Amino acid sequence: MKIARSGDELIKICFEENISLSEYAIRYEIENREITREELYIKMKKNLNVMIESANSGMNKEIYSVSGLIGGDAYKIKKYLDKGNTLIGETMVLAMAMALSSSEVNAAMGKIVACPTAGSCGILPAVILTAGKKLNKSEDELITALFAASSVGMIIGMNATLSGAEGGCQAECGSASAMGAAAVVEMMGGTPKMSLDAAAIILKNVLGLVCDPVAGLVEIPCAKRNISGAISALSIADLVMAGVDSKIPFDDAVSAMYKVGKCLPTSLRETAEGGVAITKAGLELRKKVYGEEE
Template sequence: MKIASSGEELIKICEEEQISLSEYAIRKEMEAKEVSREDLFAQMKYTLDAMREGATLGREKKVYSLSGLIGGDAYRLQQYSKSGKSLMGAGIVTAMAMAMSSSEVNGSMGKIVACPTAGSCGILPAVILTTGELLNKTDDELITGLFAASAIGMIIGMNATFSGAEGGCQAECGSAAAMAAGAVVELMGGTPKMSLDAAAIIFKNVLGLVCDPVAGLVEIPCAKRNVSGAINALCTADMVMAGVDSKIPFDDALSAMYKVGTSLPAELRETALGGVAVTETGLALKEKVFGKASE
């Protein structure tokens, strides 16, 4: 099977073969790993189950990170979703709670799926699982969504980076949201081009987002950026399904993300030497976690 090295090539292959993004990823993995479709789905089902576990635990009880910097917010959001007071409705607030739960579980050293990174682990699960609940999708359908996300992720990995240390948070939470938005578009019946348009819009929306973890831990502001990324992905999927396209194609948007990321000063690329990490409160929280010796 042809291997795509760009979004444009990916769309062309899918159009020529008359296949979806998920089918492209499935065929590629079957060929590369020499496994059957059934075995591949079983492996991805294990991933989906792990995602669901991480997105649920913090909503059922208050989970705190080992540092104590974050915790309990997923539970608070889940309770709020039942109040009837939300502007956006219970479904969207639940998505927020799912994203926060995975981040809190990560901080507590629980099991998560780094998709594509641990710091952005809440976005794809929240988006996929929320889509499943709102659109009554089966687990097999959600698994195809994860394969669609991986097709986009492969192109990102080839041409840019997922690393906050290299490209800022736009490369971590931005990539996760781009993958998630594209996956949802496919689950909603969109074409490969529409999925990549959604991913392009995501990158444009977060261009320049810095990576500035307080105390060097992917907790503050990372957990809340997972929430923001999940909602960004869901909103963008609806935008594209309404017929809105991206005037800047995926490959150009991805190139811009990478160039902007590598242009960021080191202080804004996961070193905890800039942004909110070096505010008065950020430094006080660092001292609380590590003590004055950390300076």
């Protein structure tokens, strides 16, 4: 099988072979890992099960981070959702709760799927699971959606970065959101090009998003950025399914994200030396964690 090293190549292969993004990723894994389709689905099912657990744990009980900086918010959102009087609807609010739940589980040293990173671990589960519930998708269809997301993640990884330390939060939460949006578009019957248009729009919307963890911990503002990423992915999927395309192609958006990330000063790339990490409140929270003298 041909290997796609860009979004354009990925679209071309999918068109020539008459396959989806998910099928491309599946064939790629089968060929490169010398594994059967059944074995591959079993492995991905394990990832899905971990995602389901992490996305639900924080909604069922209050989970607090080891530092004590965050926790209990996914539980609050779920209680709010249960009242049935939300402004933006059940799907979006459930996605918010799920994204935050996984982030809280991560900060509490629980088990998550770092997809594509631990700091952005709440986005893809929230997006896939809430969309799956809304669209009445089966377990196998959710697994297939994860493969669709992975095809986009592979291209970003080949041509840019998924690391906050290298490219800022645009590379972490931005990439996770792009992967989620692309997967949902496929879940809704969109073409590979439509999926990549959704991913491109996501990346354009988060260009320059810095990585500025308070106290150097993946908690503040990371957890709430997972919420933002999940909401963005779902809304952009609807946008693209309505027929709106991206004037800037996916490959150009990935290139721009990488270049912008390289331009960010080190203080804004996971060092906790800039952004909200060094605000008055940010520094006070740092003292709360480490004491006056670190």
